[in-house]
Amino acid sequence: MKVMDVYRLRKSLLRFFRNHPAFGIGAALSPSAFWLLIFTLIPMGIVIYYSFLTRGPWGTVINEFTLDSYRLILDPLFLKIFARSVKLAVLTVVICLLAGYMIAYWIAFYGGKRKNFLLFLVILPFWTSYLVRIYAWIALLSDHGLVNNFLIKIQLIDEPLPLLHNEFAVLVGLVYTYLPFMILPLYASLERLDRSVLEAASDLGATARERFFQVTLPLTKGGMLSGSVLVFAPALGEYLIPELLGGAKAMMIGKFIALKFIGLRHWPLGSTYSLMLLLMTLILLYLYMRVGGGKEAFQEQR
């Protein structure tokens, strides 16, 4: 579709909704709603549509309604791998929160004139391919990799530690990859934090510790929540990192779904599992926001 076509499509859609006020959403069809429609809702609709189709011979899809795929969603293997994925994603969020908070805090409060340079360092890894960076971890973690060689050299260990092809390696890869997504929103909320409020806390008698837990932390809740969401959602569905660093024992849900599409050539089933993943992610995030008081935290950050 050419740019002009997209433009015309938008115009005619707008005209349609103007002429048919019964479609109440017409007024809401702002430019942002339009892009949301193009890039999110339509692809999502296609996935939902496929999940109800019948699988034909040799991996084809027959345009025939069935609920067959949905009968397989309680597959114990799916549930087991899903549980492992949630565990790894939650651990990733927790570690990223702890490490990311310290890094962001340090940059925001002690970065001085180097703040921009330090932030640049945080996003520097994005400049090389993610694939290459994950491969680099293999070189670091394998039996004859840098880490094991070093530990053997200083005679801390005799045998190489099993650092690769397990959940530990996947966790390292996930934390490494998604840490910047935690640091950036945390940094933004720490930077926005009104310094005079911190001074007021000290002035009223709060020690550094009390001030951190009673003022700084609650006021950066928004950054913590959005960072957690940005890390959790992609970590949960991660495909490449468990594939390269995890091996068969540490398979995650992304790989499981990919196998349905590519290995089994079962597009309706793959679509169904994708939707299940999406649904569960939404439920988990909703619960997290509820517990964390997300709505309030975001309001206060004004």
Added chain:
Amino acid sequence: MKQVASVELAHVVKRYGDVIAVNDLSLVIGEGEFFSLLGPSGCGKTTTLRLIGGLETPDSGEVYISGEVVNDRPPYERSSNIVFQNYALFPHLTVNDNIAFGLRLKSRRTPEPEVKKLVAQALELVHLEDFGARRPIQLSGGQQQRVALARALILRPKVLLLDEPLGALDRKLRKAMQKELRRIQQEVNITFVYVTHDQEEAMSMSDRVAVMRNGDFEQIGSPQEIFQSPQTRFTADFMGACNIYSGRVIAADAGEVGCASAGTVQIETETGFTVMSRNNLELSSGAATSFSI
């Protein structure tokens, strides 16, 4: 007059890089005094307050509170509290919790029923009885200012430092709050150090006023002294005198030494007029001077 020094500055200097924000300030403020720092923007008023409150440490000189040197004490160990110009309320806490913040800290550890009682009293003091459950963002500027005031006052500091606390208010609310502040100060008998760049405000509220310029004091005295006999042209100008003349003293009569009445001087202005003036400065014949009528 028996006066215990509540706040004392001795040759305090504060620099920010090349800028000398406060230059060799010395000052004694008595207990229970309403003391105003008055001066144009950038003259070092806020810096002086922050030095007393411990948010800045002096490069040289000493800060005393109730006779003790507090140079190396962090703000949370000083018996002073600041009401910030921008209020600096905690946005995540209700008005009640904002006011109770200091009381609930470990260093005070006030029992909760006591906290409730004191908060209710503080709200009453600033006429905000019905606003306890609100968030700061749901309050008007004047209401927020009063919360900031209550939050500091509830801790019964020996010294309350107020940084242009009425700066953002309209004239009417400002007048009302001025009265209220003065009433509160007399009611709780705390030393107030009050920063403003509004001379009228300083005049109407203070026991004593210090006029500041470029990090130094021009003149310290009661509002009457400063208004009626400014000792420098800058002070006179800042007090709003609109007819200032320069001239030379042609005759001076110092009067009897120790006599209550001031002497008189005769001054010839640059434009050729000769005026007689009562004078409490020690002006001698031939000295250049300026005066206003």
